[in-house]
Amino acid sequence: MPQSYLICYDIRNPKRLQKVHKVIIHYGVLLQFSVYYGLMEQHTLKEMVDKLITIINDKEDDIRIYPIHGSTLENWPKEGFSGNDKFLLLN
Known part of the structure; x- marks a missing residue:
């Protein structure tokens, strides 16, 4: 069963930052920078995590993935949603 996740990162090197973004955008919807x-x-x-591990420097970079509980498929899709329909925005 699919689980909702909030994915955040702080990447020190601009080249690694770009690579990390390219990986995560394949799996998630950008909410803010x-x-x-x-x-x-x-x-x-x-x-996704296996791909990210090959990119980051674990002494300089930080990636955090938080499970989100209580999201719902009710009233989906939300009005005005323009992202990939396999992802949901929380109520």
Whole structure:
């Protein structure tokens, strides 16, 4: 069953920042600079994390992934939503 996640990062190097963005945007919707929302199965989350690990410098960079509970599919899609329909915005 898909789980909602909030994905945030602080990447020190501009080249790594661009690479991290390219990976995460494939899995989530950009909410604001360096903050994304994703609806993923566990294996998809692991796939994304595995890709990110190969990019970041763990001494300089920080990526945080928070599970979000209580989101709903009710009244979906939201009026005015322009993102990829496999992702949801929270109520």
